[in-house]
Every structure is written in C-alpha cells, then in structure tokens.
Amino acid sequence: MDMEINHSALEWVADYILPFGNNATVLEPAELIEIIQQKIYELHQHYCKPK
Secondary structure, three states: OOOOOOHHHHHHHHHHHHHHHHHOOOOOOHHHHHHHHHHHHHHHHHHHOOO
C-alpha cells in the first residue's frame, strides 16, 4: 500500500498495522516505524519480563 499519512494519524496507523505482524512491512515514514517499534518493545516488556 502506498499512501500519504497525516502526521497526526501516525499513532492510529501504527495500531492498525501492528496486528498484521510480519505480514506487513512499513518502509516509511521513519516516525511510523519508530512508533511501531516502541509499541512492540512495550508489549515485549509487559509479556516477556522474567518472573
């Protein structure tokens, strides 16, 4: 998919794309990639921290 994304919608787009897992690849913008990476990191910290 190739589309323009309003900067204010990046958080929403990240939440939309994240459930696709590795079936989707974001190439740009870098800000969207960073948001997705942060969300994955937070999920990892929540579910994968040592017990």
